[in-house]
Amino acid sequence: MKISHICCIGAGYVGGPTMAVIANKCPHIKVTVVDLNAERIARWNDANVENIPVYEPGLSSIVAASRGKNLFFSTEVDKAIDEAQMIFISVNTPTKTYGTGKGMAADLKYIELCARQIARVATTDKIVVEKSTLPVRTAEALKSILDNTGNGVQYQILSNPEFLAEGTAVEDLLAPDRVLIGGGTDEAGQKAIQALVDIYANWVPKERILTTNVWSSELSKLTANAFLAQRVSSINAISELCEKTGANVNEVARAIGMDSRIGSKFLKASVGFGGSCFQKDILNLVYIAKSYGLQEVADYWEQVIQLNDHQKNRFARNIVNTLYNTISGKKIAFLGWAFKKDTNDTRESAAIYVADALMQEQAQIAVYDPKVEHPQVLSDLNYLETRDAASNAALVTSFADPYAACHEAHAIAIMTEWDEFKTYDWQKIYDSMLKPAFIFDGRNILDAEAMRAIGFHYQGIGS
Numbered sequence: 001m002k003i004s005h006i007c008c009i010g011a012g013y014v015g016g017p018t019m020a021v022i023a024n025k026c027p028h029i030k031v032t033v034v035d036l037n038a039e040r041i042a043r044w045n046d047a048n049v050e051n052i053p054v055y056e057p058g059l060s061s062i063v064a065a066s067r068g069k070n071l072f073f074s075t076e077v078d079k080a081i082d083e084a085q086m087i088f089i090s091v092n093t094p095t096k097t098y099g100t101g102k103g104m105a106a107d108l109k110y111i112e113l114c115a116r117q118i119a120r121v122a123t124t125d126k127i128v129v130e131k132s133t134l135p136v137r138t139a140e141a142l143k144s145i146l147d148n149t150g151n152g153v154q155y156q157i158l159s160n161p162e163f164l165a166e167g168t169a170v171e172d173l174l175a176p177d178r179v180l181i182g183g184g185t186d187e188a189g190q191k192a193i194q195a196l197v198d199i200y201a202n203w204v205p206k207e208r209i210l211t212t213n214v215w216s217s218e219l220s221k222l223t224a225n226a227f228l229a230q231r232v233s234s235i236n237a238i239s240e241l242c243e244k245t246g247a248n249v250n251e252v253a254r255a256i257g258m259d260s261r262i263g264s265k266f267l268k269a270s271v272g273f274g275g276s277c278f279q280k281d282i283l284n285l286v287y288i289a290k291s292y293g294l295q296e297v298a299d300y301w302e303q304v305i306q307l308n309d310h311q312k313n314r315f316a317r318n319i320v321n322t323l324y325n326t327i328s329g330k331k332i333a334f335l336g337w338a339f340k341k342d343t344n345d346t347r348e349s350a351a352i353y354v355a356d357a358l359m360q361e362q363a364q365i366a367v368y369d370p371k372v373e374h375p376q377v378l379s380d381l382n383y384l385e386t387r388d389a390a391s392n393a394a395l396v397t398s399f400a401d402p403y404a405a406c407h408e409a410h411a412i413a414i415m416t417e418w419d420e421f422k423t424y425d426w427q428k429i430y431d432s433m434l435k436p437a438f439i440f441d442g443r444n445i446l447d448a449e450a451m452r453a454i455g456f457h458y459q460g461i462g463s
Contacts, residue, residue: 001127001195004029007084009114011035011044011073013169013276013345014131014162015090016054020063021173023071025203032072032080044073055344055371058170081121086195088160089114090131095280104287108141115145118155125154127192130218131162139182139214156192158183159214161221166275167342179209182217222281222288226301229278231266233307239269239462240314249462250444269462271415271442272311274339274348279305312350315413316357318459319440323410328362331434333409335402336416336443337369337377344371350442351415352380355396360386365396368405370418374398403429411438417445430454 006022008015011033023031035041043053049060049067063071074080081087091110095103111132118128128146130139139157146155159182164172179200183193193211200209212220239249249269257264273279282301289298320327339349346352355365359381367377374397381392399405402421406412406429414421422445430437439451441460451458 001085001191003086003127003195003199005084006031006086006088006199007080008033008088008090008131009035009077009081009117010088010090010092010132011037011040011053012090012092013054013166014164015088016044016052016063017056017059017164017169018090018131018162018173019088020059020066020071021170022199023066023069024062026199027066027070029199030070030072030083031066032074032084034074034077034080036075036077038075041073041075055342056167056169057342062170077117078121081118082123084126085124086127086129086199087118088129088131093132093280095283101287104283104290111142112145115142119146119151119153122153122155123151127156127158127195129158129160129196131160139218154188156184156188157214158192158196159217160196161217163221163224166345167340174203176204176208179204180212180217180220181209182212182214185213222285225277225281226285226304228266229273229282229308230301230304232268232270232273232278233304233311235267235269236272236311236461237307239311242462247463252462269444270311270350270417271315271354271461272308272350274346274350274352276345276347279308279348309353312353313357315350315440315442315461316354319354319358319411319413319438320361322438322440322457322459326361327358327410329364330410331364331366331408332358333366333368333406333412335368335405335412335414335421336418337367337372337380338416341416341418344376346372346376346380349380349415352384354413354415354442356381356384356386359392359395363395366405366409367396367398368400368402369398369416370420403432407432408434409437410434411440413440413442414445415442417443421445426451426456427454430456 006029008019015033019031019033040053043051046052049064052060052063089111091114093108093111118126128142139159143155143157161180181193181196183189197209235253238252242249242252253267256262257267282305286298286302323330334351334355337349337351338344338346359365377396377398378392381396382389402424436457437455438457441458444460448458448460
């Protein structure tokens with residue numbers, strides 16, 4: 001099947017960038033991204049492409065190049081579904097907060113709503129592509145819903161998980177390590193797989209396009225994120241040991257990273273990993289293992305999450321302990337709120353949990369992040385429901401200027417590895433702070449000796 005119309009349901013961090021790149025590389029295909037969130041769609045259509053809702057280096061120029069030509073953003077979901085031959089589902093799959101599997105299983109209500117809407121609208125055969133991160137065998141549930149509508153439309157379900165790192169998503173889309181497509185093993189399934197292969201082949205070398213059965217594809221996504229998160233938790237576990245023994249975690253990471261069997265990636269000690277995928281996907285993997293009675297497997301992967309939580313908790317405890325066991329009324333400046341640099345995504349950011357712990361001690365949190373605004377900071381804290389919204393608003397202030405955020409602060413906590421933090425006039429910051437002035441570098445991005453030479457009491461991770 002030659003595809004001329006694509007629809008993507010979901011205009012978030014995955015759907016928006018992925019469809020923008022597909023449209024850019026496939027000018028012969030009409031790509032429509034739909035979402036029920038009218039405000040989000042309005043931002044994707046903003047005349048100033050710098051105002052699009054997802055910040056990724058290079059994304060705004062790619063959107064500008066195709067928008068209005070073969071790339072469209074709309075709230076007319078039914079119309080886009082009807083026109084498309086291929087429909088990508090890229091909606092949120094949060095961890096369940098209720099019922100069976102609470103705190104571990106993926107909540108698939110948005111996926112099911114998409115399937116039922118497709119079934120209600122479609123009058124011609126469709127290829128439905130899972131782009132959201134989903135538990136194994138979700139495709140089976142999708143096909144069951146779609147095939148039992150009784151309207152005679154034929155559906156093929158493909159799994160095409162994303163392997164994007166926020167901050168480098170455009171680069172990852174333009175030159176991916178691999179594209180993974182899973183589908184049915186019968187003739188119709190293989191034709192559907194080939195239709196998606198043909199789209200990616202417009203810019204991805206064919207040897208980097210892998211095809212599997214649908215179950216292998218779904219599990220590969222969860223496993224990849226679990227392995228990456230495992231590396232972060234592993235080096236963070238060693239960082240605590242380094243602090244007790246006098247070793248330096250950066251030196252340890254460099255030494256083991258030069259081993260070709262291990263490699264250097266994801267061996268950067270920090271205050272802990274965040275983002276929308278790692279924790280959610282590991283918990284999903286844990287739930288799947290438990291559902292099959294594989295308790296030892298579940299326990300193994302659950303420990304990765306527990307270690308990550310421990311790292312955030314001990315970072316917060318260290319701030320309290322170092323500031324003479326009381327931070328009530330003290331101003332703690334947070335440099336960074338996004339979960340990593342070069343993104344405005346704050347989901348599961350370590351900053352949220354460290355701030356929440358310090359606010360329990362009545363600290364005043366002053367936040368500066370170049371891409372995250374105050375309403376998002378408050379929304380992240382309110383979501384935890386640790387205290388009421390008014391109390392959060394009273395304890396947290398956001399600043400548009402980092403020097404103002406640090407002015408008369410007792411301590412600075414570096415929570416995101418933004419490159420600009422390295423270039424600040426740290427003498428000026430030191431002079432404006434209360435003394436003794438502390439820096440807790442949760443990302444190990446500053447020069448420890450240079451900070452100490454200025455007069456800071458500097459603490460990094462793992463040394």
